[in-house]
Amino acid sequence: MTSKHIKILLLGNSAVGKTSLLMRYTKNEFQNNYISTSGYDCISKKLKIKNMNIVLQITDISGQERFKSISQQFYNKVDGFIFVFDVTNNESFQEINNWLTDAQDKNSNFDYVIVGNKIDLKDSIIIKREDVTNSNIFGNAKYFETSAKNNINVKEAFEELTKMILKRLKREGSIADDEFNTVDTFSLSHSNHNSINEKKGSCF
Ligand code: GTP
Numbered sequence: 001m002t003s004k005h006i007k008i009l010l011l012g013n014s015a016v017g018k019t020s021l022l023m024r025y026t027k028n029e030f031q032n033n034y035i036s037t038s039g040y041d042c043i044s045k046k047l048k049i050k051n052m053n054i055v056l057q058i059t060d061i062s063g064q065e066r067f068k069s070i071s072q073q074f075y076n077k078v079d080g081f082i083f084v085f086d087v088t089n090n091e092s093f094q095e096i097n098n099w100l101t102d103a104q105d106k107n108s109n110f111d112y113v114i115v116g117n118k119i120d121l122k123d124s125i126i127i128k129r130e131d132v133t134n135s136n137i138f139g140n141a142k143y144f145e146t147s148a149k150n151n152i153n154v155k156e157a158f159e160e161l162t163k164m165i166l167k168r169l170k171r172e173g174s175i176a177d178d179e180f181n182t183v184d185t186f187s188l189s190h191s192n193h194n195s196i197n198e199k200k201g202s203c204f
Helices: 018-027 063-068 072-076 090-094 096-106 129-133 154-171
Strands: 002-011 040-049 052-061 080-086 111-117 142-145 189-197
Touching: 002 018, 002 096, 002 154, 018 040, 018 052, 018 080, 018 111, 018 154, 040 154, 052 154, 072 096, 080 090, 080 096, 080 154, 090 096, 096 111, 111 129, 111 154, 129 142, 142 154
Parallel strands: 002 052, 002 080, 080 111, 111 142
Antiparallel strands: 040 052, 040 189
16 A cells, blocks of 8 residues: 655744644644744644545644744655634734745645634634735635634645645646546545654754
8 A cells, every 4th residue: 555745834924823723633632831832843634535534734833933933854755734823813814825825935836724723712803804805915725714612624634735735746746647547536535553752843
C-alpha cells in the first residue's frame, strides 16, 4: 500500500486557538488554560483513502513566530495552510491578510482554508461569516467557523484542506490515477493508530 505524506501548517495570531484545533483534531482533547506554544509542535495523523495511506503532518507555530520570520525553506515544504483567527477578536482577523501574504511570498504552490475559531462564544462574536466571505482578500477561499472547545467543524476544516491538496497533487501528477480513481467523491477514513506524537520540528 502506498503512503503519501502531506504537510499542513496552522498560522494565525497568538491565542486564536491553533494548538487547541490541532489537539481536538488529533487527540479529541481540549484544555481551557492557555499555554502559548514555544516555537513549533508537530503531530501526525493517519488517514486512509482507497488503497492509499495518508500521513498528515500538522505543524502548529506560535503566533509570536512571525516576528521572528519563518524561513523560506520551512514555508516551501508546506502543502496546505490553515489560517486561523478568533471570531471575537477583530485584530486577529485583520492580521490574516499578513499571514496569507507571508505565505504567498515564500511558497507559490499551496492550498489553504480560513478558520474563524471560538464560535461557541456566541455573545462575543464580532466577525460574522459575511465579513469573511465578502472580503476581497480571500477570494473564493473556503471558510469554516469552528469551535475547538465544542468540537464544531474541526474535522471538516482539516479534511476539506486535505482533499483540496490531494486533488491538486493528482492534477500535478504527483499521485497516480490508480491510487484513487474517484477523487471527487472520495472519503477519508481514520486508521486505527491515527495519532503519533513526534519530536518538535521533526515534520520539516
Ligand atoms: P499561541 O501558541 O500563542 O500561538 O496560541 P494558539 O493560537 O495556539 O492558542 P491556544 O490553542 O493555545 O488557545 C488559546 C486560548 O483560547 C486557550 O485558553 C484555549 O482554551 C482557548 N480556546 C481555544 N479554542 C477555543 C474555542 O474554540 N472556544 C473557546 N471558548 N476558547 C478556545
